[in-house]
Amino acid sequence: MPHPPDVAPEPYLDAMARRYSCRTCDKTPISAADRHALESAIGKRRVGPFGTQARFQLLAATPEDSGALKGLGTYGFVRNPAGFLLGATGRGPRSLEDFGYLMEGCILDATILGIGTCWLGGTFTRSRFAEKLALGDEEMPAVVAVGYPAAKRGWIDRLIRRGDSADRRMPWEKLFFDGDAAVALSRDAAGKLTQAIEMVRRAPSASNCQPWRIVKQGSFYDFHLLRTPGYRERNKTLFGIADMQRVDMGIAMCHLELGARELGLTGRWIERSEQDRTSFPGAEYTVSFEIADGLTNHVVVRA
Incomplete structure (x- = not known):
């Protein structure tokens, strides 16, 4: 974009x-x-x-x-x-x-x-x-x-940032993985996409929970939502707040796509089939971003 x-x-x-x-x-x-x-x-x-x-x-x-x-x-x-x-x-x-x-x-x-x-x-x-x-x-x-x-x-x-650790983010190896959830994604493996992935790490999220987990599989980056236990129910009960962790997933998607485009990488959003995509323990699959020359689809396609 x-x-x-x-x-x-x-x-x-x-x-x-x-x-x-x-x-x-x-x-x-x-x-x-x-x-x-x-x-x-x-x-x-x-x-x-x-x-x-x-x-x-x-x-x-x-x-x-x-x-x-x-x-x-x-x-x-x-x-x-x-x-x-x-x-x-x-x-x-x-x-x-x-x-x-x-x-x-x-x-x-x-x-x-x-x-x-x-x-x-x-x-x-x-x-x-x-x-x-x-x-x-x-x-x-x-x-x-x-x-x-x-x-x-x-x-x-100052008060809010101190209370919710807003100046801190999870380390790279807790968020991004290579092949499966047992192997952290190295910056060497991320290659040209490294800077965009770092900006996903630094993306805003509700209460700074960072619910996204991204697993690289070849040219695909699979997005999984790992919910914070009790977060959705607590905030809905206390404040009537929407399911913000799903909104957070969209924020992470925005950072990866815009970052990739700016780094000269083209790609598309795709919903991969269950047998083809990766999984992450306890998480819900959302979507995948495929990096490949000539791919510029903005709207999700289904495999």
Whole structure:
């Protein structure tokens, strides 16, 4: 997927490395130029790899928006956001993965423009945000707070990052594997894709759980969802939050595909048959990315 034409051609890989959950913004509104560029970019992100249609809109913040964030625990702690990125997705078996993939693309577009972002996971389908987006038979699994980062991070940023270890990520050998779950993927084996895989490691995820496990088999990179025990049930009960670990899988997919494209590697998303694909103990298979010359399919194909 190339850079949307209104977004400066800074490498997405650099944007992935720079992006962080910005919970303290200054009070400056998004400039007209940046707003136009971001709206143009997000308007082009309409269909995810699994074929789910989505739409995104950038709205300025209002005093009433804080009410829509109540009850989300730390998810709702953002100071002085200039606005919100809202997204609506159709319903389907892989709609949450598609939502994560597309929204993370919007976030990287914002990062390139120097706009800070913060994922806010929750159930917003009946919220004021849903009213603003005129939600039909769609769902809104998350919203993203946006704004120019404050010169100094506030106590909220420091407290939350200390509490959820947001500055830390799992080591490479706990996430990426070669052939099966018993063999860690070496950087030599990853070859030209190494930098993109590293950006998957550094991708954001709900509570920094990093639920993806990727197993390389030849030219295929199989994505498996290893759920955090009790995470989905606890957050649904306490906060009404959607199945964010499926959204996380879409975020990881976005990082791998955009990173691969930027490294000059072509590929496609494919659902491999059970007899052909790898497995991972205790995990659910999601999809595979196949690296090969001439393959440029954005939408998942089935083997």
